[in-house]
Amino acid sequence: MTAYLGVDIGGTASRWVLLDADGAVIARGSAAGATGHVFNPAERERLLATLSTIAEAARNFSPTAACLGITGLGDSVHDVVRDMVAALLGIAPSAIQLGNDMELAFRATFAPGTGHLISAGTGSIGLHLTTDGQLIRVGGRGLLIDDAGSGTWIALNALDQLYRRIDETGGPADAALLAAELYADIGGEGWEQTRSFVYGGDRGRIGALAQAVARAASQGDPVANDILARAAIELARLASALIARAGPLPVAFIGGIITLHPGIKPALKAALPQAVMSFPQIDAAAHAAQWARDIHGDAVTGIVHASLPDPKA
Structure with a gap:
């Protein structure tokens, strides 16, 4: 059987899809999140583990070509990652297309030059792809610099606000509901537990604490509600920057933060009253598989579809 593999690797979770020669989905699944930061030994191991999981699941279908969109993947490490994929999946390097997950998501949402995409999950970024293939990106600089409005930003703001209150009053004060939800996910109320959770984990683990903030907001915690409102304003700022440029x-807004809490979408609409706005549910992994089929399957299908250029070309 001829099969084409598409993979969408994000910081928190990864998804994969296999298409047959006719473009029908024959299998799909998920794996742990990872990044393309293979210059970091720990991140390299995370990516290797994720790719190994996908390779094991896809092995029975013997994919002949693959396309992967990987968060944080830079041009300088394409050869390293391509070699990893080729070795694990038994696919010829020339049949492996690599790109950033955000460009993949954009092309799954808009034709070049026709829209702006804001993604808010573990991290946050805005992207516009021009008709001639030039990328305009805003944000997306990682949790140490910004990623405003993202899951990690929400979580770290919540912890900051909580511990400021503890410093000033000896307790959580008006953030008591927020404290209870955060501590439940962290696994304890002490600073030792928080320190271990934050500094001993990765950005995906930290970003998952945004769910605790949302739960607290749903219970009426004022600090949690303020953080989520500010997150929406930050995401709207990314859109405004792209509109200006x-x-x-x-x-289009995508990512887990958009559906994290019922107040997020109304807040975005209020911050961008003149914008034509949508909240699509895209299947980036399926789009990636179609990209692989477009590039490498025309000899079988006799059809050539519009597709992303090969980053190595």
Whole structure:
């Protein structure tokens, strides 16, 4: 059987899809999150583990080509990652297409030059792809610099606000509900537990604490609600930056933060009253598999579809 593999690797979770020669889905699944930061030994091991999980699941289908969108993947490490994929999946390096997960998501949402995409999950970033293939990106600089409005930003703001209150009053004060939800996910109320959770984990683990903030907000915690409102304003800022630079085009918001709490979407609409806005549910992994089929399957299908260029070309 001829099969084409598409993979969407994010910081928190990864998804994969296999298509047959006719473009029908024959299998799909998920794996742990990872990044393309293979210059970091720990991140290299995370990516290797994720790719190994996918390779094991896909082995029975013997994919002949693959396309992977990987968060944080830079041009300088394409050869390293391509070799990893080739070795694990038994696919010829020339049949492996690599790209950033955000460009993949954009092309699964808009044709080049027709919209702006804001993604808010573990991290946050805005992207516009011009008709001639130039990328305009805003944000997306990682939790140590910004990633405003993202899961990690929400979580770290919540911890900051909580511990400021503890410093000033000896307790959580008006953030008592937020404290209870955060401590439940962290696994304890002491600073030792918080320190171990934050500094001993990765950005995906930290970003998952945004769910605790959302739970507290749903219970009426004022600090949690304020953080989520500010997160929406930060995501709207990314859209405003793209509109200013590339024109008043439709804006699509994707990612787990958009559905984290019922107040997020109304807050985005209030912050961008003139924007044409949507909240699509995209299947980036399926789009990646179609990309692989487009590039490498035309000899079988006799069809060539619009597709991403090979980053190695």
